[in-house]
Amino acid sequence: MIDHELDLAHVREATERLLTAAASLDNAGAAEPSRLPGWTRGHVLAHVARNADALVNVLQGLPMYPDAATRDADIERDSGRPLDVHLADLRATADRFQAVGAEPADWSRTVELRNGVTDSASRIPFRRWVEVDLHHVDLGIGYELEDLPEEFVSREIDFLADRFTGLESVPATTLRADGGQAWKTGGTTGGVAVTGGAVEILGWLAGRRDGSALRTEGGPLPRLPAL
Known part of the structure; x- marks a missing residue:
């Protein structure tokens, strides 16, 4: 059985790991290529922040993104920011996601993500955990698949x-x-x-x-x- 509260705790832990690791970079390091083709580390950090906003939208019954083009443009827009701006954005968006996750809600309800995909609201915290931890690996700064929790x-x-x-x-x-x-x-x-x-x-x-x-x-x- 999915435990959304436990998964929210996992998300907090994963976010702290990511923030601590990303803080070891500098502006030049954030601009270097990530392990994802065509994306710098800044693209990855921007995507993780924008994904938190998107999943807040999902939990609030709003479209995850206005459209695919806007999603991509927002990541591109934010990718070249200074590291301290990335870190502040990651922290703020993570806090918003946790705040919405703490609100009383029917966690058995069905919610809609991108491209018509639906899922139980209770699985959204796990989806967020996946975004944070896998993209931490994608940064290529010392956190590997072997470091992921069992x-x-x-x-x-x-x-x-x-x-x-x-x-x-x-x-x-x-x-x-x-x-x-x-x-x-x-x-x-x-x-x-x-x-x-x-x-x-x-x-x-x-x-x-x-x-x-x-x-x-x-x-x-x-x-x-x-x-």
Whole structure:
């Protein structure tokens, strides 16, 4: 069962980790390339801040973003700011998200995200945790997939395996972690088994690793659509 209050606490912890790490940069470091193609670290920091605003909108029953072009333009606009402005924005938007999360609400209600995607309001704090912790990794400043909490790794694999389930462009795939956990994903044809460390499975599903450390049976490593 999803515990939105516990996930809000996870978000606070992840945000503090991100803020502490980002504060070690300087303006030049913030302008350097991140691990995401075409984005500087400033783009990543701007996106994390704007995502907090967007998820506040979701929880308040508003459109997540006015449109895709506005979302992209806002990130581009904010990407080149001085580091101290990034940090203040990250703190302020994180506080707003926590404040809205603390308001009395029906957490079982269905909310709408981008592109018509819907979800339970109770899962929005976990979605925010994913944004904060995965993009912390994307900064390339010492926080790696191996540093992610074990609970995060397991739950994000659950989430991504479910996301790709039913996609006939992805063969039916069984994911097996070396620790014993297993997941099903993909369509209804084929039959590939992918085995390896849970962190490597997560990295592949999330587009952060190429999957070369994984072992396959029944076919090559499936090609996944972009997130």
